[in-house]
Amino acid sequence: xxxxxxxxxxxxxxxxxxxxxxxxxxxxxxxxKTNHHLFQPLLYQVATAALSPGDxxxxxxxxxxxxxxxxxxxxxxxxxDKDQNRIYLRNGSSLxxxxxxxxxxxxxxxxxxxxxxxHAPGLKSLSDALExxxxxxxxxxxxxxxxxxxxxxxxxxxxxxxxxPTGVEMAGSIAEIAKRSMMRDFRNIRPEETTIxxxxxxxxxxxxxxxxxxxxxxxxxxxxxxxxxxxxPVEEIREDGVQVDGQFIETPNIIWGxxxxxxxxxxxxxxxxxxxxxxxxxxxxxxSGSPNIFVAGDAAHVKDERGNPLPGLAPVALQQGKYxxxxxxxxxxxxxxxHYVDKGTMATIGRAKAVADIRGFKFSxxxxxxxxxxxxIFFLIGFRNRFRVFAxxxxxxxxxxxxxxxxxxxx
Amino acid sequence: xxxxxxxxxxxxxxxxxxxxxxxxxxxxxxxxKTNHHLFQPLLYQVATAALSPGDxxxxxxxxxxxxxxxxxxxxxxxxxDKDQNRIYLRNGSSLxxxxxxxxxxxxxxxxxxxxxxxHAPGLKSLSDALExxxxxxxxxxxxxxxxxxxxxxxxxxxxxxxxxPTGVEMAGSIAEIAKRSMMRDFRNIRPEETTIxxxxxxxxxxxxxxxxxxxxxxxxxxxxxxxxxxxxPVEEIREDGVQVDGQFIETPNIIWGxxxxxxxxxxxxxxxxxxxxxxxxxxxxxxSGSPNIFVAGDAAHVKDERGNPLPGLAPVALQQGKYxxxxxxxxxxxxxxxHYVDKGTMATIGRAKAVADIRGFKFSxxxxxxxxxxxxIFFLIGFRNRFRVFAxxxxxxxxxxxxxxxxxxxx
Numbered sequence: 001x002x003x004x005x006x007x008x009x010x011x012x013x014x015x016x017x018x019x020x021x022x023x024x025x026x027x028x029x030x031x032x033k034t035n036h037h038l039f040q041p042l043l044y045q046v047a048t049a050a051l052s053p054g055d056x057x058x059x060x061x062x063x064x065x066x067x068x069x070x071x072x073x074x075x076x077x078x079x080x081d082k083d084q085n086r087i088y089l090r091n092g093s094s095l096x097x098x099x100x101x102x103x104x105x106x107x108x109x110x111x112x113x114x115x116x117x118x119h120a121p122g123l124k125s126l127s128d129a130l131e132x133x134x135x136x137x138x139x140x141x142x143x144x145x146x147x148x149x150x151x152x153x154x155x156x157x158x159x160x161x162x163x164x165p166t167g168v169e170m171a172g173s174i175a176e177i178a179k180r181s182m183m184r185d186f187r188n189i190r191p192e193e194t195t196i197x198x199x200x201x202x203x204x205x206x207x208x209x210x211x212x213x214x215x216x217x218x219x220x221x222x223x224x225x226x227x228x229x230x231x232x233p234v235e236e237i238r239e240d241g242v243q244v245d246g247q248f249i250e251t252p253n254i255i256w257g258x259x260x261x262x263x264x265x266x267x268x269x270x271x272x273x274x275x276x277x278x279x280x281x282x283x284x285x286x287x288s289g290s291p292n293i294f295v296a297g298d299a300a301h302v303k304d305e306r307g308n309p310l311p312g313l314a315p316v317a318l319q320q321g322k323y324x325x326x327x328x329x330x331x332x333x334x335x336x337x338x339h340y341v342d343k344g345t346m347a348t349i350g351r352a353k354a355v356a357d358i359r360g361f362k363f364s365x366x367x368x369x370x371x372x373x374x375x376x377i378f379f380l381i382g383f384r385n386r387f388r389v390f391a392x393x394x395x396x397x398x399x400x401x402x403x404x405x406x407x408x409x410x411x
Numbered sequence: 412x413x414x415x416x417x418x419x420x421x422x423x424x425x426x427x428x429x430x431x432x433x434x435x436x437x438x439x440x441x442x443x444k445t446n447h448h449l450f451q452p453l454l455y456q457v458a459t460a461a462l463s464p465g466d467x468x469x470x471x472x473x474x475x476x477x478x479x480x481x482x483x484x485x486x487x488x489x490x491x492d493k494d495q496n497r498i499y500l501r502n503g504s505s506l507x508x509x510x511x512x513x514x515x516x517x518x519x520x521x522x523x524x525x526x527x528x529x530h531a532p533g534l535k536s537l538s539d540a541l542e543x544x545x546x547x548x549x550x551x552x553x554x555x556x557x558x559x560x561x562x563x564x565x566x567x568x569x570x571x572x573x574x575x576p577t578g579v580e581m582a583g584s585i586a587e588i589a590k591r592s593m594m595r596d597f598r599n600i601r602p603e604e605t606t607i608x609x610x611x612x613x614x615x616x617x618x619x620x621x622x623x624x625x626x627x628x629x630x631x632x633x634x635x636x637x638x639x640x641x642x643x644p645v646e647e648i649r650e651d652g653v654q655v656d657g658q659f660i661e662t663p664n665i666i667w668g669x670x671x672x673x674x675x676x677x678x679x680x681x682x683x684x685x686x687x688x689x690x691x692x693x694x695x696x697x698x699s700g701s702p703n704i705f706v707a708g709d710a711a712h713v714k715d716e717r718g719n720p721l722p723g724l725a726p727v728a729l730q731q732g733k734y735x736x737x738x739x740x741x742x743x744x745x746x747x748x749x750h751y752v753d754k755g756t757m758a759t760i761g762r763a764k765a766v767a768d769i770r771g772f773k774f775s776x777x778x779x780x781x782x783x784x785x786x787x788i789f790f791l792i793g794f795r796n797r798f799r800v801f802a803x804x805x806x807x808x809x810x811x812x813x814x815x816x817x818x819x820x821x822x
Contacts, residue, residue, distance in 0.1 A: 035552060036818070053817055054465075061597065071598040071599075074556075144485075145484060145485075185483075406447050406464055406468050406470065407485075
């Protein structure tokens, strides 16, 4: 009896859509390439060893344990048949749908320089975060064993590319590790030897935040010892360093946060997409000609009242997911268009500083950081995760110790 | 001024020796292949997604953060020069020593069948535990997508080889996952479909525990639905299953816990070793002809009063480490021989059952499990880890939910 709703992607959009459909007769199938829902805003904290993977991720099937109309499939979608209303997975199986919500998210965009990817990982998944964490920790271990200060300098140099919230958060977080909390544990390397660069091609950082927040963010980074290079597009990335702005910065520690593009599955839909590969959707988030197929989250190009595309942020995805859940529930041919309510944006910069713009009230400093923390904890899914992150941060704040500095390679 | 003490291995023996030498003029260097101290007794809980790596591991340099006479080097020892009193690392560097403590631990022994290792991982390191965890979680995900009950049976079959404490703990733990705590999250697979085998070549399990504990352990396993095969040496291990006792058990889920051998560095010492590759040491744990070179922990063959070798257990390594710390501190030519004080042994079997033999008092059931829990928490290094594991177990006990069911492969 129940109609099939297939949701591709267990991120904020997919999860919130499925939750809205609780206690309905719909049969929901969530398909994801990983088995867990990831709280991406805190991913940089796993990358800098402040949190464990388990603190910010929860198995999707555990989230829906009690919601019996949801089943979860670990799989990757390779094809969407709009006429047959069926999606195909990499393992050969296929799923029929009455409604399809595609919320597969985004990946990092290297602007055609795919070979940069190997030297400069992005931060989108738990594997990314663990890879970056390992590089950072190993670089400190290597530096510790090199007597000659000149020779060890590259290992104590870190380059973060991209001045958006992710880049700013990573740079601030590494500055904290390298200059304060962990240095007591080493005997040879000293905090003063560490150099952190944040590289941005445009004129300023935190583009998208209103004044005076970008300026405050910049000042905080500088106070923490981060060298911010503006108007500096990256020219070349090699295994041993970055060519930028007329200089070659020698380092193996390069992190990419400079551009995103939508998941390639969007290209399979045969519809108009923007420069970032995002689907150009209708007012109700459906695709042209298929009112039963929707795209939401980072993979969708949705305009705000001024005609600008909404940013790839968690609150946007959350609201779109809830909206679609309601659309499907009401099953009406008369659909009110999606309207995003901007409740504010925030970015943290290190241990007790952040910038926040909540409904026009602009905060910075310690209070913003507290607010950021509380809001992020609130949005974490699962009481257990909230408790753990809260406990982890309290410990970190009191002791300056970062919690999860483990190198545990899979051989 | 300070004499060099080099300690190879950041396990229980190495760490406790270094701690004993706090506030002395000795200069201590700890060399380990990983950057962390691992609480091995709880490793099986990471393998079965009950705990996170960060709960049971702590960076060695963080343990000694405040002990300024300790430096930590991430490295692998390849050679010991007994005449020059120098050890050589894989990266080419070398370290001089006045005293050397070799506590490199043990690895799994496949009795010449090295190709079994790929299909049947052991459980000695965090990488091992994460590998096993991934296999278990993926097997459930795979089974969930196979409609035919016969075809999915192999994915819901688990084989643990070895009836010692590690094997028993793994088998009991998997039985818990597969038959209870996680099954609510799946829609197609059912607990009754799961089969867990514990395979032991000898007549009984928990050899080394006094009666009636082996019998109680066996009964508990059976009550949990584990099939225990005794007198059943493994004949062949393939990618798709295990040949044992006249039957072929078809499964990709095979875990090895059946034999250990000492780290191969012991062979570099040019001294007598036992069948397991352990160093035959003197009464003071030094090696023949070199009173300044010691071997401790799982890599040492040390006899008890009855002439039997001490087992490779955490309390043994801890006491040996402390003993050596004292020997070095006192720096006397007159050394009292090492004497192990047996405070008891325990093994847990699932959520609330264990067997324990404390100074001759034999416990089993719920009380033993509580005791086991408290003692393990006590021995965890670091207040933070103790709090986290306590919190994790409390949650698990109340909710039956296992905490860290994440598949996060490094691509």
